[in-house]
Amino acid sequence: MLNLLWLVPFFPFLGFVLLVSTSGKMPKPWTTMIGAGSIGLAALTTALIAYEFLSQDMTSFQLHLWTWMEAGNFAPGFSLYLDGLALSMLFVITGVGFLIHIYASGYMYDDEDFPRFFTYTNLFVAAMVMLVLADNLVLLFLGWEGVGLCSFLLIGFWYKDPANGLAARKAFVVTRVGDTAFAIGLFLLYKHVGTLDIQEAMIKAKLLWTEDNATASLICALLLGGAVGKSAQLPLQTWLPDAMAGPTPVSALIHAATMVTAGVYLIARNHELFLLSPDMMYAVAVVGVLTLLMSGFTALTQSDLKRVLAYSTISQIGYMFLALGVGAWSSAIFHLMTHAFFKALLFLTAGTIILSLHHEQNIFKMGGLVKRLPLPCILFFIGCLGLIAVPPTSGFWSKEQILNATWESSTGGPLIWLGAVLGAFMTALYTTRMFCIVFLGPSNGDVHEPKGFKFVAPLVVLAFLALVGGVFVETAWQLPLSNVFPGGHAPHPPTVIVVIAIATPFLGIAISYLFYGKRVFSAEKFANSALMKPLKTFFDSGWAMDWFYDLLLVKPYQWLAKINKKDCVNLLPDASSAAAKILHAALSMTQNGQLRLYVGVMGTAALFVIFVVVFL
Amino acid sequence: MTIEELIALVPLLVVASISVILMLVVSFVRHHRLISLITLAGFIAAGIMVFQSMGQPAIQITPLIILDDFSRFFIVMTCFASVPAVLLAYDYLRRSEDLKEEYYMLLSLAVLGAVVLAASNHFASFFIGVELLSVSLFAMVGYMVHGEHKRVSTLEASIKYMILSGVSSSFLLFGVALIYLNFGVLTFEGIQQKILNGTLNGYGMMGIAMLLIGVGFKLSWVPFHMWTPDVYEGAPVPVTAFLATISKVIVFALGLRFLHESGALGLFNVQAALAFIGVLSMLVGNGLALMQDNLKRLLAYSSIAHFGYLIIALIAASSASATNKALAMEAVGFYLVAYVVTTWVAFGALSALSQPEHGIEAENLKDYRGLFWQRPWLAAIFSVALLSLAGVPLTAGFIAKFYVFAAGASYTLWFLLGILIISSAIGLYYYLKVIMEMCKPAEDENDFQKAAIPFENKLILLVMTAFVLYLGISPQALIESLNSAIKVLM
């Protein structure tokens, strides 16, 4: 059975091939069958494989398909590697992916490019599965770039609006910056350990380097560069909010549940390397905490529902990075999984809301939806609870672990912990704000709630997972992950610390409710006060990072391209041809047809030649 | 003079007798075809005779004439290269109104001059040969001055050529006089010994310089090139072709023999002057040709450049190493042969489109517009000629250039080779421009391209193109005969 592991990426890929080759000529139900069915089959296969894997108490399983490329000693295989970490990811990708596909088959049904949507998503799932199953970093890079491509394609899915195209390109190019760092990291790793096979490289790296080795740190830094690009962490987070231009199921699948967490996976996968470099661990933690704070503040100022969710995603991934940075590997993956549940739920519910309101995404034009959209309201509420990490929802379990680990870890500490708690407070603040503005208050406009199995079932399942999934993972899923990551005692910080961590979100909820729910204080007044207004603008713009990059990189590059459109190197041939023409013009003046000039030239030339021969 | 010497001299006598016979025949009957056939037969007979004697030991006939393999090679070349001159002239004259028969006398006299030059190793024969060639050419250049549709420019060309050639002859002769004053001998080899003895003084040097000027004029080296484009343009095509091929090639061959046998080539100053002239010729020749729209002028400028390229091989022939010297001399020989056959193709194509009956020659670039679509084969052949001139592989011109590169490299003339590369790049521009013109879609009906091509012209084109390609693909045969020809100079 385990030998059929290749089927997991193969089913979505087959779906992709089928959809491409029929180029959208199939009837829509068939398209749905193939598009969502292939993911379902992959999920089923994953479940069967997981059963076998777990029941046999295996720690890892390797499947060599073929040798990919070969040059000198470098021969990465097209090989799959399954362990607890990969299995966790597989579950998220195929399981949550399947649910999202079902939802999408309803959500996208009326779109003229319905088949194209599934073409892309199937390719995405295939690439994502390759990413997590890769047994070497080159193959991982294949999946890594593949998901990036699909992200690009899906962000720009509605290609007729140039803004969507711009967002898509931004996403691709910005992540590509990280990818390049990643690639350079691979080169460096290969140079020193002579292999890119992950397990082998980790073993060799441990033999080769002691702790705090500069090269190891450098490699980690480069891998981190790749991770922050893909996972939208500082300083490469700017693409993700714009990526919301894609259809909402895409935001749920790619920009919340799966792809953006690839960076977390990458670091977790190479954790042994990072363990050699406490400095880089610390850097990961700092990146995580700064990102979660920054995006928390920004989320508070957004008015677009999906952008709020996008910033919350960035912030939650920041928590995962924090977990990685403090060495709480399992917690990071744990949070990755729970986040997938509640964030997918939030996005899909948001999709339903947006669809109900005729593609209205501005939260200030919503309001009072609690009565008109009761079911989405409940589902969204559950999602919010998970996001805020209210006990005992899934988000609570994972976030608590992270905060506790942060306090105790040598690469974490109280300061980082404080930042994380502040982040949790911010999360509560903006989540409540969002919920209150959307669902409470006066209502305006009419709604058309999409109904049907496809719209409801996935959401209910996700809501269930968001509510109780945490308990399940906390208890049942520790084993497979503990085989992957170095074990350690469970963190037990002082009780007061734990209490603060648990209580802070409630404080956030309360304050936010006073502002937005009860409207005891006027949020507008507060925001428009002289002190806060520039700050609000600053936060709203994503801490002016876009502006900064625009000024620093995009504008100069465009300027460079523009001033040199004609290629200045062309001056070389142009100047030589001009010189030749001038030479010609000058010379042809001598050939004026006057015999006496000819004689004169000849006489002078004769004198010259005589001079050269006789007197030189 | 022994009987062997006399027998050896027969080919020269045959060439000399052609003009006499023609005079006699003309006084009885003016029959164009007959006259041309006699001329043709004379050239071919002389050529075959000399060809037969190739490989025999060298014979010095009086101090003036030497028949060794080197001179035999060039005599053969002259005689055979004169065949197309006759054919082309026959075709051209047939269609024009002027007197026809006298032209062949002039032609045979010019060829006689060339043959004498090829066989000369003494200043007297050198001088006689040069002047025989030149004076005949004055008349040939200005030959078509009569008739309703005469070319007005022939007269101008002729006068310019005559005056300038006269001046250059004076330089040449003054140079000879000075050399004679210095050394007291008029044979090339005699001079060599004197130079080796160290008797060379300022007079001798000046003499050599003036000799170079005279030769340089005939070869239209820059800065003695001024006449070339005007005369090329003004003269009728067959004369231009003769001027461009035989007259130049033979003077160059003689120049090589003189410079080599007299040892003057080994003098640093001579090499410096040659290098200087070479650089100028390459750059100015190509520079002048660059935007040229008149094809005859273009070919004139291109010939200036080509003889500039040859200077590289000429300088390299001063090498002390026998192998390198042989290489350089072969290079000269090969280049000359390649240049002759290629130039014949080019002028053959030019002539094929010309209409002497109307006094019109296809010399303007626009006359060639769309030729590829009107007359594909002619255009293809002309392109081959142009590519050969440009030195593109599979043509004789490439092997020739290759040889020059090899010779230059063997003598480490990097600077000159660098100039050669630069000027070749310039040269490409105007050769390609002509080819492109032929590729352009024909705008309107072009009368030039309609007329049937005479048989003689076709024959020249086909045979010479075959030569160009043969030499480009399989040059070994010519290399071997050149190798044996230059042995006598080693």
Place this chain on the structure above:
Amino acid sequence: MNTVIIDHALLLAAILFCIGLLGVLVRRNIILMLISMEVMLNATGLAFIAAGSYWGQADGQIMFIAVVTLGAAEVAVGLGLTLLLFKRYNSVDVDNLKQLRG
């Protein structure tokens, strides 16, 4: 004594040569140009004779005869062309000849 004489003779020849060259250069009348050319040729003839006498050989004089012959031949052709020139332009000014250029 000998050398002085030869130098003088040569100097004379050179001066004549230059006068001839200048003549060709400045004159526009083709007949005068032809005459100047003859002067140049005869200068060379003088040089030959001087050299021949210097070496005490006949070669120089033989060459002189050849030079004279050449001069005659050139002038013969030259005068013929002069006639044609005059016929066409009603003038013997060579500056009329400027059709061929460029």
Place this chain on the structure above:
Amino acid sequence: MLVLWLIVVLFVGGVLAGLAERVHAAASRWVTLATLVVSAILLWPLACAQPQAFESVAGQSGWLAVLQWEWIPRFGITFLLAVDGISVLLIALTIFLGFIALLSAWEEIQTRVGFFYFNFLWTLAGVVGIFAALDLFLFFIFWEIMLIPMFFIIVIWGHEDRYYAALKFFIYTQASSLLLLLSMIALVFLNWQQSGEISFSWFDLLGTKTEGVFGLLLMLGFFVAFLVKLPGVPVHNWLPDAHTQAPTPGSVILAGILLKTGAYGLLRFIVPLFPEAALAFTPYALIIAVVSVLYAAKMAFAQNDMKRLIAYSSISHMGFVTLGVFSWNALALQGTLLQMIAHGLSSAGLFAMAGAIQHRLHTRALSEMGGMWSQAPRMAAIAMFFAIAALGLPGLGNFVGEFLVLLGSFQMHPIAAILAALGMILAPVYALYLLQKSFLGEQSDTFSAHSASLFEFKAREVLMMGLLIFGLILMGFFPRLLTEYSDVALNSLQALGWGP
């Protein structure tokens, strides 16, 4: 002998195709097709050759179909044809792209059809000759031969500025090749002095001692000629013009095959013949490589002309070849070869695409395109594929090449590799820009007049593109199919240079 036949078939086929026009206008096409089929059949035994068929020539192993005839003994010039794994792959690429170019020419070339296919096949013959000739003189002959028919292709069937472009193309390549000729001759003479034997054979010249400044200059002569053909900044200017103005099949051949001759030259001659000089020159070559990659990528982004954009992207990609060659280890060499082949396929696809668009819209200006996806989704998807291939997405051939080159060169020259890797960032900038301007975005007015059915790809075009796509995917996932051929050859080639 087979290689000779291959070349002869192409030459003869060219003549026949030229003559066939007199029978029927379409006959030339079919003759060309038949010629290509025959040459593919002739190539088959070479492609299937088992290692035991490999010969060893002058101590160099891994050679096939060695043929040596006397030619010009005066200079030790022989008619020496031999192929190894590298050559076989490149010849196969040539024939394959021959089919592609034929398909792209099928309808586009309507005037002077016979002459076109004559030139077409002669170009291919010249290129095959280049890949097979191991005598330097013969190599040079083929090197030049292919120029002339290509020149005609641009001049006669090109677009608005064709004369300028053709002249530039010819003068650049010819002038630089004279430098090559000079260096060849000087090298041969040097070898002559050292060994007493004059020979133009690559095998004989391998042992020449080429140290010092003189060796460096000789190497530069070779290098410049190949760099022009490659092309690399700063001698690349002929390429954007030539590519833009050439007709589609011309662009396909130019980008797909002709550029590879420069790359092949770098691979075959520079380091093996001048190891010391090449080593000394490496820093400068790396600068050229990196500048080519980055500068051309930047230039590509600035273009409005679709073909010009693609042309600059070619320059950028070929910069990796320079980088790979001057890294000279197993990884980089293998990568270089794969990059050459993959770039051949992807750029052929892009140019065929640009040609198809121009054929329909009569413009290449990106500013006049936009939103063509809805009209022609199939076309758009294919364009997307090639754009993605060009930006080096893993799973497609270009990635394998680029990755191996970078990985290999990083082992030798980390800085250069890092800088060149920045090309990975700039590539999507222009590739996606191209896509955005042409197929995505709002529908432009230029083609609203075209009905969708007229606009979409026809079966012939789909076949053409399908072949290329298939090739690229195959290379992306199973590059070993190719590297198995080239392994032996590259290993023995590598041994000639400096070791890592």
